[in-house]
Amino acid sequence: MQMLTDDETAELIDTAAELAAAAREATLLHFRSTGLTADTKESDRFDPVTVADRLCEERMRAILARRRPRDAILGEEMGVSSGESGLTWVLDPIDGTRSYLCGTPTWGVLISVADETGPIYGLIDQPYIGERFEGGLGRAVVRGPLGERELATRAPRPLSEAILMSTFPEIGTAEEEAAFRRLSGQVRLTRYGADCYAYALLAAGQIDLVVEAGLQPYDVQAPMAVIEAAGGIMTDWNGRRNPEGGRVIAASSPEMHAAAMQALRG
Structure with missing residues (x-):
């Protein structure tokens, strides 16, 4: 750096x-x-x-x-x-x-x-x-x-109490959509359609997770900087920091991130 x-x-x-x-x-x-x-x-x-x-x-x-x-x-x-x-x-x-x-x-x-x-x-x-x-x-x-x-992200909580957001109900490929459905089935609430505002809400402590696929660098880099500064974590679905985009999981805490990763993997 x-x-x-x-x-x-x-x-x-x-x-x-x-x-x-x-x-x-x-x-x-x-x-x-x-x-x-x-x-x-x-x-x-x-x-x-x-x-x-x-x-x-x-x-x-x-x-x-x-x-x-x-x-x-x-x-x-x-x-x-x-x-x-x-x-x-x-x-x-x-x-x-x-x-x-x-x-x-x-x-x-x-x-x-x-x-x-x-x-x-x-x-x-x-x-x-x-x-x-x-x-x-x-x-x-x-x-x-x-x-x-x-800005400060939400404190850790069980996945069953989490609020999850994504832009589209259709998440990428059939495999990616199936993984998202596994995760969505384990959280308290899933909402769609907020675009970049979902990432802002995560940084502001309003929600716990944003999960998407097929993103570009210009979709993820500003949200990544804001979420990390607020205490959250944003990676690809394998847990790697992903400024180039692709599959994205943004989470309010390392604990929430780990639980969501496990759900995505099935």
């Missing part, structure tokens, strides 16, 4: 805040617009992208070009831009574009900065709700309509 000075740390945090502010403005320009349409990025399933996704990433990249020109960028809509600093900004301009299209408020903007080990700092920003979850570089805090407070 790169060793950062206090000034370097402050610069990264300030840059992320400017990115999030620009993203809020760009995404809210089009949210709940009755004329909003979407293209699909895949031919075999609806994977939407809107003018708001593209505008948001364009504006964040313009800020990085001005403030951090030596850093690399990985964005969902515009791919990879190389850098030479050893740091990479990982951007998901709208995580939950389907929710965005429907007018539901739980979509968010994911911003993180990573070194060779993975994410070191991240934001989960909810533009319409007005909440921002921040984790890494010595910080773990949420700010929003209820004020500001420190």
Whole structure:
């Protein structure tokens, strides 16, 4: 992991805040617009992208070009831009574009900065709700309509008392879905459809588990930074830290993580 000075740390945090502010403005320009349409990025399933996704990433990249020109960028809509600093900004301009299209408020903007080990700092920003979850570089805090407070995951509890969230009821392959059903059958409550907000709720101590499959680096790196800063754990289904995505299990504690891993394995 790169060793950062206090000034370097402050610069990264300030840059992320400017990115999030620009993203809020760009995404809210089009949210709940009755004329909003979407293209699909895949031919075999609806994977939407809107003018708001593209505008948001364009504006964040313009800020990085001005403030951090030596850093690399990985964005969902515009791919990879190389850098030479050893740091990479990982951007998901709208995580939950389907929710965005429907007018539901739980979509968010994911911003993180990573070194060779993975994410070191991240934001989960909810533009319409007005909440921002921040984790890494010595910080773990949420700010929003209820004020500001420190983030902390829930205390350990039995799997039978856990709350589990995932974006889709259909979890990846048939094998992955069967494993998820084993886990879901052992928890108290399973809920769907919150996109990145589920990870924010885990960091805030509201739920115990988020389990998904088929994710990309821009889906997982900001949530990983926030959840780890709040005291949680986020790995693949084999227990390895997974900044590249794939199968994901985020848990409120090592004990909850171990119990959920056992249930997934059957």
